[in-house]
Amino acid sequence: MLTKKQYDLLMFIHERMTETGVPPSFEEMKDALELKSKSGIHRLITALEERGFIRRLPNRARALEVLRLPDSMTPGVRQKGFSPAVIEGSLQKPAPERTPFIRPPLRPVQPSVEVVDVPMMGRIAAGVPIEAIQQKSHAVHLPADMLGAGEHFALEVRGDSMVDAGIHDGDTVIVKRTSHAETGDIVVALVDEEEATLKRLRKRGNTIALEAANPQYETRIFGADRVSIQGKLAALLRHY
Numbered sequence: 001m002l003t004k005k006q007y008d009l010l011m012f013i014h015e016r017m018t019e020t021g022v023p024p025s026f027e028e029m030k031d032a033l034e035l036k037s038k039s040g041i042h043r044l045i046t047a048l049e050e051r052g053f054i055r056r057l058p059n060r061a062r063a064l065e066v067l068r069l070p071d072s073m074t075p076g077v078r079q080k081g082f083s084p085a086v087i088e089g090s091l092q093k094p095a096p097e098r099t100p101f102i103r104p105p106l107r108p109v110q111p112s113v114e115v116v117d118v119p120m121m122g123r124i125a126a127g128v129p130i131e132a133i134q135q136k137s138h139a140v141h142l143p144a145d146m147l148g149a150g151e152h153f154a155l156e157v158r159g160d161s162m163v164d165a166g167i168h169d170g171d172t173v174i175v176k177r178t179s180h181a182e183t184g185d186i187v188v189a190l191v192d193e194e195e196a197t198l199k200r201l202r203k204r205g206n207t208i209a210l211e212a213a214n215p216q217y218e219t220r221i222f223g224a225d226r227v228s229i230q231g232k233l234a235a236l237l238r239h240y
Contacts, residue, residue, distance in 0.1 A: 005035075014069065026041050114144040115142065120154045147176075150177065153174075171238050175231035175234060189208075191227055199211055
């Protein structure tokens with residue numbers, strides 16, 4: 001899920017490159033999105049790049065490449081229905097009557113492990129909007145003793161910015177909702193009330209650093225008043 005400004009910028013870049021073959025300048029992007037400064041464009045470009053929508057080409061000014069568009073713009077493939085063929089056998093002589101067997105009622109099976117439903121709130125990576133963790137899509141069923149006390153939510157990881165911490169693209173992270181975290185915790189952090197990201201937290205004085213676990217991504221440093229903690233990593237799920 002993208003914010004409106006992230007979506008508008010991606011489509012502006014895509015349309016300009018389709019028409020002219022040349023990406024727009026930061027000044028043109030700022031004017032098109034009616035932003036006050038180019039720093040806002042830089043944050044949006046970084047967010048789109050880390051989510052895998054665009055790529056900046058090295059050693060070339062204004063060099064951008066659109067890698068993909070949002071899933072909602074990709075036409076789906078209609079699945080064909082399945083209609084089983086039925087072959088009727090030949091008629092047989094009626095079987096002799098038998099005393100009907102009455103099955104006793106089944107007793108409900110009591111689960112041996114308490115299971116809780118953790119809401120899946122969307123996808124998370126650098127640049128994912130906070131709305132993505134406020135819209136429940138379905139639930140993940142997990143043993144209660146896996147989580148402990150507190151409120152939890154699940155997010156699907158997009159991108160490879162935390163790969164060296166063992167968090168891969170497509171993994172599901174279970175996050176404990178909290179506004180407090182310590183240096184070294186992996187957190188879901190909200191920056192400028194605009195974008196949420198999964199990063200390792202570092203505190204120093206009045207600044208906060210959001211550190212990727214991949215040398216290809218730079219550490220982002222903000223004033224403490226620009227970052228709020230939405231939760232911290234509690235568990236990780238992976239499908240093979």
